[in-house]
Amino acid sequence: MEASRTVRDLYEILGVSRDASDADIKRAYRARARALHPDAGGEEEEFKELTTAYEVLKNPQARANYDRFGDPRGPGAAGGDPFAGFGDLSDLIDAFFGGGFSRSARTGGGVRRTGRDALVDVAVTLEEAAFGVQRDIEVTVARPCEECGGSGAAEGGAPERCQACGGAGAVQQVRSSMFGQVLTTGVCTACSGAGQVIRNPCAACRGEGRTQVTDTVTIDIPPGVDDGTRLRLSGRGEAGRSGGAAGDLYVRVRVAPHPVFTRDGADLHCELRLGMVQAALGADVNLETLHGEEKLSVPPGTQSGGILTLRRHGVPKLNSGGARGNLSVHCRVETARNLSAEEAELLRRFAELRGEPVGNGAAAGKGLLGRLREAFGT
Numbered sequence: 001m002e003a004s005r006t007v008r009d010l011y012e013i014l015g016v017s018r019d020a021s022d023a024d025i026k027r028a029y030r031a032r033a034r035a036l037h038p039d040a041g042g043e044e045e046e047f048k049e050l051t052t053a054y055e056v057l058k059n060p061q062a063r064a065n066y067d068r069f070g071d072p073r074g075p076g077a078a079g080g081d082p083f084a085g086f087g088d089l090s091d092l093i094d095a096f097f098g099g100g101f102s103r104s105a106r107t108g109g110g111v112r113r114t115g116r117d118a119l120v121d122v123a124v125t126l127e128e129a130a131f132g133v134q135r136d137i138e139v140t141v142a143r144p145c146e147e148c149g150g151s152g153a154a155e156g157g158a159p160e161r162c163q164a165c166g167g168a169g170a171v172q173q174v175r176s177s178m179f180g181q182v183l184t185t186g187v188c189t190a191c192s193g194a195g196q197v198i199r200n201p202c203a204a205c206r207g208e209g210r211t212q213v214t215d216t217v218t219i220d221i222p223p224g225v226d227d228g229t230r231l232r233l234s235g236r237g238e239a240g241r242s243g244g245a246a247g248d249l250y251v252r253v254r255v256a257p258h259p260v261f262t263r264d265g266a267d268l269h270c271e272l273r274l275g276m277v278q279a280a281l282g283a284d285v286n287l288e289t290l291h292g293e294e295k296l297s298v299p300p301g302t303q304s305g306g307i308l309t310l311r312r313h314g315v316p317k318l319n320s321g322g323a324r325g326n327l328s329v330h331c332r333v334e335t336a337r338n339l340s341a342e343e344a345e346l347l348r349r350f351a352e353l354r355g356e357p358v359g360n361g362a363a364a365g366k367g368l369l370g371r372l373r374e375a376f377g378t
Contacts, residue, residue, distance in 0.1 A: 010053040010066060018067070022058065029054040048175070052182055115142065115210075115238035115247040122251055124221060126258040130290055130315045132223040136216050139249060142238040143213040145205035150239065152209035157200040164190035194241060210239050219251055224266065224318035227255040260288065266325025268314045271332055274298060279333040289313050289327055296329065304333035 011018050014028045032050055036042035056062045118141045124133060144150035153159055161167040165188035172185050187193040201207025217236060225231075230250045237247030261268045272287065282300035286293050291313055298308065307328050314325025339347065351358040 008049070010056055013049055013053040014057065025054065025057050029058075048182070048184065051184060055182065114245050115240040117247040117250060118237040119250045119252060121254050122219070122221070123254045123256060124225075125256055126261060126263065126315075127290060128221065129225050129227075129253065129255045130223060132225075133221050134218060135221060136218050137251070138214055139217050139236070140212055140214045141236075141249070142208075142210040143215075144239045145202060145209055145211045147204035148202035148209065150209045152198045152202055152205060152207040154200045154202050157198070159194075159196040159198050162188060162191035162195055162197050164188055165195065167195045169193045169195035209241055217249065221251075221253060222318065224316040224320070225253045225255070226263070226265070226318070227253065229253045229318070261290070261327075263315065266315045266317045266323075268325065268327045270327065270329055272296070272298075272308075272329045273332050273334055274302065276333055276335060279303070279331070287329065290315070298331070302331050302333070304331060306331045 011020070014020075014025060015032065016024050016028045020028070029050065033047070033054075036047045036050055056066055118139060120137055120139055122135055122137055124135075145152070148154065151159060162169075165171050169188055169191065170185050170193065171188050172183055175182050175184055188195070191197050198207045202209075205211050217233065219231065219233065221231065230252050233249040233251065235246045236249035239246045255263075261270050263269075268290070270287075272285070274283070274285075278285075278298060279302045280300065282302070283298045285296050285298060287296040287310075288294075289310065294310065294313070296308060296310070302308075307330055310327040310329065312324045313327035317323045317325065336343070348358060
């Protein structure tokens with residue numbers, strides 16, 4: 001006797017709530033199909049289960065029957081084909097490849113794969129990131145073969161329609177599932193989804209239709225980019241196979257550390273070292289900023305660890321129309337060292353006036369109150 005098997009909830013399989021809209025269900029299926037498809041390293045059984053759940057929930061009548069009776073065919077259903085009329089080839093192609101196939105190419109025979117995106121890094125200084133810079137970078141990507149014009153066929157030849165899939169680039173199969181017969185769709189292995197085969201391939205690209213080319217691309221890095229910011233250049237990635245559109249080129253910005261400033265979003269931070277007299281009496285100091293030298297007024301009584309802020313002296317905010325962050329100046333008060341005899345005497349007199357004990361020994365530890373008591377004999 002065959003052991004019973006627990007059937008998972010179809011909404012749970014897709015990861016949506018029971019009141020999910022049709023758009024939510026389609027979006028969830030596309031996302032999970034890309035991850036679970038066997039060609040992407042997923043488990044075949046999980047992918048079948050996911051496709052089965054989607055075929056039921058995308059059909060209004062089947063979904064209503066499932067919500068009411070737990071079966072897409074309604075009460076007392078047994079046998080038959082619950083998915084008659086289901087199975088749109090473009091649904092699975094769009095779901096797995098994320099729209100990476102040209103719809104016009106599908107209807108005209110075959111599918112055209114959009115080329116892969118490319119990613120390159122470009123290093124800039126903090127100043128260049130703040131104010132923007134133009135750079136020329138070299139990118140090695142696949143471009144349409146100049147010998148065959150991207151067809152992949154040798155001169156005088158042309159690609160032929162794949163007989164295995166009839167030029168569709170995908171094949172459909174009817175398989176048994178827990179709900180009966182299910183129509184599944186997969187990429188044609190005979191043509192790798194191209195919908196066409198090449199009998200006499202081009203010698204330059206070996207039938208690929210593309211060759212590796214190193215291009216010099218000029219990019220404009222806008223003001224305010226941060227470390228890790230990605231800039232997208234549409235259509236500058238790899239060329240697609242079978243005449244498909246090119247992918248995109250992504251430029252990842254790497255901002256080098258700065259010897260003076262640290263960055264927090266659009267705000268900058270730096271350290272200002274002050275002598276103890278400057279901190280006590282206040283001072284006007286010249287401070288280097290990204291925008292040039294600025295005069296900074298340090299108020300009297302500034303403590304070590306205090307923060308002074310220069311408004312709008314930070315980094316421009318990306319795509320904000322000119323808004324800027326602030327510059328936070330962290331004050332560090334330094335104690336004087338290697339005092340001359342005259343400097344030490346002045347500080348002792350200053351300490352006496354403030355009643356602060358200085359130096360070593362019992363006399364120094366008496367403080368102002370102790371010395372007053374001695375003077376008055378109390």
